[in-house]
Amino acid sequence: MIIKIDLRSEIPIYTQLQNSIIEGIVSGDLKPAEPLPSVRAMASDLGVNMHTVNKAYNFLRQDGFIQIHRQKGVVINPEGMPEVTSEYLIKFKQEIRPIIAEALCRGMEQKDFNRFCEELFTNLQKKRG
């Protein structure tokens, strides 16, 4: 799978890397138990610091998206994905709240908001079909 990183973006690189891997899982590009490059290899591929990759991998491991083994290396969690927990829902609402606030401030209608989200739902799952 191709990891896309925008070095000029305001979004931290470790966040972009996390997002890219999660999108890979959603699209079906990255399957359970599939190996990911080692921290060193990923850092070298992307031309970023090893610390950055480490940070992304650690967050993904904490949340249960990947496993990190001494021998087997880094793999997409073979036991399945984390679920919608109450802890996650708090984070989810914290993240989406300011986006909705700005949309409202700019006069976006809820039906348009829903349509844009539906497009993204479809788009992200497209390859899974």
Add this chain to the structure above:
Amino acid sequence: MIIKIDLRSEIPIYTQLQNSIIEGIVSGDLKPAEPLPSVRAMASDLGVNMHTVNKAYNFLRQDGFIQIHRQKGVVINPEGMPEVTSEYLIKFKQEIRPIIAEALCRGMEQKDFNRFCEELFTNLQKKRG
């Protein structure tokens, strides 16, 4: 209006401040032409660096939410709010895309996603009514 800042949050303080002011506008707490504290006063009130407040105010000014005058100081844009531009829509989709990706990865259903968003739409506008 009360600005809520969480110093322990992973979200940068200038972003929290921006979000808080936008929420204030959406709720109707902050009305067009209403003055905001000066950079110095806001920094002192929140116990944060003036540079942090400056950064938040500058982003809000660039986007058209506030105006900054030498004499009148900082005010909520009296000429109205910025609109849903094509540039904004690109940012909007970039911001919401990883949130939807993670929700999908965790198996959230679209109807639940829509319900959570509807709650936030209602909640954010509550005081306006």
